[in-house]
Amino acid sequence: MRLFAAVLPPPTAVDELATEVAALRRLPAADTLRWTGHAGWHFTLAFFGEVDDELVPELRERLARAAHRTSAFPLRLHQGGRFGHRALWVGAAGGLEEMRLLAERSDAAARRAGVSMEEHRRYQAHLTIARAREAGDLRPYVEALAAFEGTPWQVADLALVRSNLPVSGVPGEQPRYEVVGSWPLGGAG
Known part of the structure; x- marks a missing residue:
């Protein structure tokens, strides 16, 4: 199973971002x-x-502990950025230290469960909204996102998500994501 740990924005945040993305999609070359x-x-x-199926139960148990040890925290979608000339993202503001801690605990949970992890990198909260097929200038989109401020919400859960990669070969098909586990953060609920 292809898996990752995630924070999922609530429907209200998704709706706000959808409105912002709709405006971005009207920019030249979108x-x-x-x-x-x-x-x-x-x-x-x-x-x-x-992740091998036999490691999943231990991973789930350790992620539950990581969630329990992390307090719920405020978050909001905030501005945007880019990774080079290929990925456009929306950032976050609010409880970024708590989110970084939850990311580190999720990484450690996987390692302790026996999941082979890549080299550890410093966490940067981002939600990818677009990718360039070829290197291009994403600066106009980042500039358009400069004033974007979403409504705050309380992050109350850690999600384990399965990524189902496209198999049809249809151009533009995207991965499907399926939540296969969710645990309340300490103090949430």
């Missing part, structure tokens, strides 16, 4: 980008990749 689907919007905390 049709050259591959825009991600609303149903797949998430903040990845830790990407686990292919």
Whole structure:
């Protein structure tokens, strides 16, 4: 199973972002980008990749502990940025230290469960909204996102998500994401 730990924005945040993305899609050359689907919007905390079925129960147990040890925190969608000339994202504001801690705990949970993880990188909260097929200038989109401020919400859960990669070969088909586990953060509920 291809898995990752994530924070999922609530429907109100998704709706606000959908409105913002609709405006971005009216900018020049927006049709050259591959825009991600609303149903797949998430903040990845830790990407686990292919996880052997026998490791999943231990991973679930350790993620539950990580969630329990992390307090709920406020978050909102905030501005945007880019990774090079290929990925356009929306950022976050609010409880970023708590989110970073939850990401580190999710990464550690996977390692302790026996999941082979890539080299650890400093966490940067981002939600990918588009990818460029070819290197292009994403600065106009980042500039358009400069004033974007979403409504705050309380992050109350850690989600384990399965990524089902496209298999049809249809151009533009996107991965399907399926929540296969969710645990309340300490103090949530």
